[in-house]
Amino acid sequence: MSAARDLLTAFEEFLRVPLPVHVRCWDGSEAGPSDSEVRVEFRNRRALRHVLWAPNELGLTRAYVSGDLVIDGDLYAVLALPDLVDALGTRTLSNTSPGELARLARKFAALGIIGPPPRPPSVEIPRRRGALHSKRRDAQAVSHHYDVGNDFYRLFLGPSMVYSCGYWSRPDTGTAGLQDAQHDKLDLVCRKLGLEPGMRLLDVGCGWGSMALHAAQHYGVDVLGVTLSAEQRDFARARIAEAGMSDRIEIRLQDYRDIDENPFDAISSIGMSEHVGAARLPEYARHLHELLVPGGRLLNHAIASVVYRPEPRSRPSTFSRSRPATFIDRYVFPDGEILPLSRTLDAFERAGLEVRDSEALREHYALTLRAWVANLHEGWDDAVALVGAERARTWLLYLSASALGFEEPGRLTIHQVLAVRPTSGGASGMPRTRHEWLSDR
Known part of the structure; x- marks a missing residue:
């Protein structure tokens, strides 16, 4: 089993776009083009749970800011991936069919990442109180x-x-x-x-x-x-x-x-x-x-x-x-x-x-x-x-x-x-x- 290969496949299926990204996982496995200028490392399973519970820009932000997801190389290159960023802006669990969800759940379960949502990074702003712009x-x-x-x-x-x-x-x-x-x-x-x-x-x-x-x-x-x-x-x-x-x-x-x-x-x-x-x-x-x-x-x-x-x-x-x-x-x-x-x-x-x-x-x-x-x-x-x-x-x-x-x-x-x-x-x-x-x- 290669966690990196299974992970990359699962994300491409969920986001419905190819990801020209080189991925390294917590078990040392790697997948994706070796010459890609976009290289990311999932240091632990918690990084994936961040994304699983918020499969959009917020989930990736939590994984990156917490240090569970490491971008090795040019951050501009990651942010400039148009298909990835567009998909993150439109794909949610709510617009995923039950069949897709079941298949993804099985894949994520096999990776051992199913679990409660991780605590957000300490610098994330909690829900604010009081009237807006008071x-x-x-x-x-x-x-x-x-x-x-x-x-x-x-x-x-x-x-x-x-x-x-x-x-x-x-x-x-x-x-x-x-x-x-x-x-x-x-x-x-x-x-x-x-x-x-x-x-x-x-x-x-x-x-x-x-x-x-x-x-x-x-x-x-x-x-x-x-x-x-x-x-x-x-x-x-x-x-x-x-x-x-x-x-x-x-x-x-x-x-x-x-x-x-x-x-x-x-x-x-x-x-x-x-x-x-x-x-x-x-x-x-x-x-x-x-x-x-x-x-x-x-x-x-x-x-x-x-x-x-x-x-x-x-x-x-x-x-x-x-x-x-x-x-x-x-x-x-x-x-x-x-x-x-x-x-x-x-x-x-x-x-x-x-x-x-x-x-x-x-x-x-x-x-x-x-x-x-x-x-x-x-x-x-x-x-x-x-x-x-x-x-x-x-x-x-x-x-x-x-x-x-x-x-x-x-x-x-x-x-x-x-x-x-x-x-x-x-x-x-x-x-x-x-x-x-x-x-x-």
């Missing part, structure tokens, strides 16, 4: 993702500590160009907002303070940054103090809905509105409108789902919200919602904001994610020491899958939307051409 639940969701250690984030983000899509306007790509790409992204946002000395900027979801520092140091503005992550707040305050900018920048642990200030000249929201949710998006747009002076600009930088479906559509979105219990929701961004660009534009316009520009940066995010993955690989031992093997594997899987998600059209994209609150006379205060408001000062 202030308390949002704070818990943000804390889960961001309060895992600033040193861990620095490993793959690099010294910029910017956790959003870079702007790759220079020849260097990969890790060598990451710092410049993040600098250029922050500068692009500042130029689109038309920042000038003496203005007040609100940075919603300020992260580790990078945008606030860039705007204050290079454009002479005063900044209020808000975040729901205590670790981000503490880190941002420390680096701002070290830069001697505490008199120009204030960082608060505060929900954007609780900001009640005199209006700001400009607002930046970079990688934050994904946490807002579809039901709260109109409220988000109205509140930011209220926080802007007439003529003030808002820059919303956010991931968007893609509505159109170019052919061939080979893989479902890594950030899919169409199925319950996805990897992203259970492990990475609890309660996160990736919405079509049209939903954001509609909410802004209904709130009274005039949308002036939208720039797609899909390829830029793919380059950024590839650089983060390379950094994580390089600092792997340190990452495991800082956050544990399960969380490190979670982030490696998340960043790698996301890179592929942005590389292929029709899955994910990202837009910088520039909007303005018109004056009482209807004037936007915007220059007539893009060249005027994007040219170097």
Whole structure:
């Protein structure tokens, strides 16, 4: 008996697709093409029980994150198998015939893997309590993702500590160009907002303070940054103090809905509105409108789902919200919602904001994610020491899958939307051409 051969045959029968994968099992047996760049090892029978009880992306995630399933080689190659990922998105026990189930049960029983569902990895998010996108639940969701250690984030983000899509306007790509790409992204946002000395900027979801520092140091503005992550707040305050900018920048642990200030000249929201949710998006747009002076600009930088479906559509979105219990929701961004660009534009316009520009940066995010993955690989031992093997594997899987998600059209994209609150006379205060408001000062 070869556990690897029987296992590969059973999975191909269940998923109804050929699997060009080399498999190694706990008994030392191997099966599949020996020259395959996709090589996986089932270290124990528990790895198969994870998949058996959740025969989709969640089951494979549990097996991989727990360490029971090992991917030997290129993780990108595994995630890029179109037939496998499509099948995982559509095949369930409920749409398998009784005859198929009986045959599969006999095969799995022969492998000795029939048993109760294994305990999920410790980093899997349990069922949440409270109303979706309530202030308390949002704070818990943000804390889960961001309060895992600033040193861990620095490993793959690099010294910029910017956790959003870079702007790759220079020849260097990969890790060598990451710092410049993040600098250029922050500068692009500042130029689109038309920042000038003496203005007040609100940075919603300020992260580790990078945008606030860039705007204050290079454009002479005063900044209020808000975040729901205590670790981000503490880190941002420390680096701002070290830069001697505490008199120009204030960082608060505060929900954007609780900001009640005199209006700001400009607002930046970079990688934050994904946490807002579809039901709260109109409220988000109205509140930011209220926080802007007439003529003030808002820059919303956010991931968007893609509505159109170019052919061939080979893989479902890594950030899919169409199925319950996805990897992203259970492990990475609890309660996160990736919405079509049209939903954001509609909410802004209904709130009274005039949308002036939208720039797609899909390829830029793919380059950024590839650089983060390379950094994580390089600092792997340190990452495991800082956050544990399960969380490190979670982030490696998340960043790698996301890179592929942005590389292929029709899955994910990202837009910088520039909007303005018109004056009482209807004037936007915007220059007539893009060249005027994007040219170097």
